[in-house]
Amino acid sequence: AQNPLLQLHRLWMVLRSASGCARVCGCNETGMLERLPRCGKAFADMMHKVDVWKWCNLSEFIVYYESFTNCTEVETNIVGCYWPNPLAQSFITGIHRQFFSNCTVDRAHWEDPPDEVLIPLIAVPVLLTVAMAGLVVWRSKRTDQLL
Ligand SMILES: *[C@@H]1O[C@H](CO)[C@@H](O)[C@H](O)[C@H]1NC(C)=O
Ligand SMILES: *[C@@H]1O[C@H](CO)[C@@H](O)[C@H](O)[C@H]1NC(C)=O
Ligand SMILES: *[C@@H]1O[C@H](CO)[C@@H](O)[C@H](O)[C@H]1NC(C)=O
Ligand SMILES: *[C@@H]1O[C@H](CO)[C@@H](O)[C@H](O)[C@H]1NC(C)=O
Numbered sequence: 001a002q003n004p005l006l007q008l009h010r011l012w013m014v015l016r017s018a019s020g021c022a023r024v025c026g027c028n029e030t031g032m033l034e035r036l037p038r039c040g041k042a043f044a045d046m047m048h049k050v051d052v053w054k055w056c057n058l059s060e061f062i063v064y065y066e067s068f069t070n071c072t073e074v075e076t077n078i079v080g081c082y083w084p085n086p087l088a089q090s091f092i093t094g095i096h097r098q099f100f101s102n103c104t105v106d107r108a109h110w111e112d113p114p115d116e117v118l119i120p121l122i123a124v125p126v127l128l129t130v131a132m133a134g135l136v137v138w139r140s141k142r143t144d145q146l147l
Helices: 004-018 029-047 058-078 086-100 104-111 115-146
Strands: none
Touching: 029 058, 029 086, 058 086
């Protein structure tokens, strides 16, 4: 059984990337797939400085992991794509597989972040979207009144 919140989060990411923004916002997926491996390479270089037996202990390399995540976000945004998106996520999953495939104990942790992490992750973009839609309606109503 999967965490329903996590499923909702995945669904949200798919919806966001499927909302036509790939074209409208000029998301260059080719460019993204070219750039992401640089992040993976930098992360691999840093991980190789960490003893292999520590690879399942997140606190040993959380700094590297955060800078890797940040790198994927920055590079994804440079080519005009949203982050996260399914392509970037499958790249990140590949990196996880490469380094953490033997971390059976931690797997649940990687795939099922606690609800305290997921709720803002889902709620914030949803609320923002609702707020934006409300703003558009409000502004069009106001324009109606002015005209
Ligand atoms: C997308 O990125 C690729 C690789 O960097 C580049 O060759 C191509 O010109 C880009 N396409 C657009 C529309 O910017
Ligand atoms: C993980 O690394 C931290 C920091 O070095 C250490 O304090 C902790 O005991 C380690 N945990 C395990 C389970 O090895
Ligand atoms: C992410 O990386 C960019 C560019 O390297 C940097 O300017 C920014 O401060 C970083 N953000 C975080 C949260 O580390
Ligand atoms: C996982 O374990 C297998 C078998 O012991 C080993 O060949 C492989 O290199 C390990 N992978 C990682 C990422 O540690």
